Amino acid sequence: MSASILPLVLENVSYASNGQPIISSVSLSIDAEPSTIILGANGAGKSVLMRLMHGLLAPTGGRVCWSEPDSASLRRRQAMVFQRPVMLRRSALANVLYALSVAGVPAAEREAQALAALDEVGLAHLAQRPARVLSGGEQQRLALARAWALHPEVLFLDEPTANLDPGAAREIETVIKAFDAAGTKIVMATHNLGQARRLGDEVIYLQAGRVMERAPIEQFFARPATAEAAAFMKGELPWV
C-alpha cells in the first residue's frame, strides 16, 4: 500500500438539495492524527458533511480532495458505519465475507480475516446467525466488524449509537477505541457530548451547514470560542 490517503482537504465545499443549502462553503483539512468529532444539533448538516467526505454525495460547489488520486484505491481504504446498519440477508459471517470479496481480498484469505473481525467485536459466537435477526447493538457491531475486516485508514461513523441503549452504546465505543488504537483515523458525527469527550481528540462544531469552530476537545468543552457552541452545550446534557 502506498502513502496515506490523508490529509483530506475540503475547499469551499457546498451542498444544496432542491435549492436548499445544507452545507455552505466549508473549508477543512482532516489529518491522520487526532480523532475528529463532528458535533452539532440535528439538522446541522453532520451526516451530509460526512457523506461528502466519504464520496457518497458529490458537492454542488467546491472540491473534496484526498491525497490518493485513484478512486478505486481510495474507496477501498476508507469505510463508513451508518446510524442504521444495513445488513444483507445472509449470515453475520457472510456479511463480512461479502465486504472482503468486494474489496478484492483473495478467496482463500477471506474466512480467516472475517472470523478475526467478528472476534474483535465479540460476535464470533453469532457468526452463522442470519444478520437481520441480530439485535440493534449486535447489528451495529457487525457493521463495525465489516469495516474492521477491511483495515481502513479512515473510518467514518455517523451517529453510530443514536438508536442504541447505553449498554450497547458502550460496546460500540469500545470497538471504536480499538480502531483508534490500531491506527485508523476516526471521523465521527454525534450530538452526544459525553461520547464526543470519550472518543474524540478534536471537535468540529457545525451549525446550519457552517463550521463555527474547530478546537482540541478539552479546550472546546472548557472555553468554547463561539456563543453558538456554548449555547449548544448548555442545551445538551453533558453527562449523557
Next chain:
Amino acid sequence: MGAIAEGLRRVLELDRELWHIVVLSLEVSFSAVLIATALGLPLGALLAVKRFAGRRTVIVLLNALMGLPPVVVGLLIYLLLSRAGPLGELGLLFTPGAMIIAQSVLVLPIIAALARQALEDAWREYEEQLRSLGVRELEAAFTLIWDARFSLVTAVLAGLGRAAAEVGAVMIVGGNIDGVTRVMTTAIALETSKGDLPLALGLGFVLIAIVLAVNAAAQLIKEAAQRRYG
C-alpha cells in the same frame, strides 16, 4: 351442478391423452417462466440500480407491456416464426417451442416490472452501504436480487399465473394440435365450443388447482424463509 360433478369424474379418470395435455401445459408455462425469470430479474434489477437518461420512459414502457394482449404477442411471434418470417427457417411454428417463446415474451415484462418495483425499494435501503463498500452497479444488481429473493417470489408467481392462464398466444403459435400443442387453456376453449361443457369444466378445475397449489407452496416457503432470515 350435474355438469360440475360430471366434469370432476371425467378428470379423475384422466386418460393418457388428458395427462398429456396437463403435462404439456406445465412444461410450456414453467419453461416460459424460467426463461422470463432468468432475463427479467437482472433487467428489473439493473433498472432499479442504474440511473441513465430515458430511464423513466423505459419504466413506463415496461409497465405498459405488462398489459400486452396475448393474442397480439401470439400474432407477432407467429409472424416471426412463420415460413416466410425472419425466423421461419427454424421450423418452430406449431411446436411447443413456439409456445414457450410466446409465453416468455408475454411474461418477461411482468416479471421485470414487478422486480424493478420491489428492488427499487430495497435499493433505497442498501444504496449507501453498497456504494460505501465500493460495489459496482452490476454487482449491486445481483446482490439485490439475492437479498430480495423472497419478495421476488411474488413477481415470478404473477408471471406464472399469466402464463398458465392465457389462451390467445399459445392458440395462435401452437395451433392447438391434438397430441402435439394442445394445452389446458386451448383444450378448454375447444371443448366449450364443441359443447362438451363437463370436460371443459373439469380441465378448468385442474388448472385452478395447479395454480393454487403452486402459489400456496411458494407462500409457505417464502414465510418460512423470512422467519429464518429476517
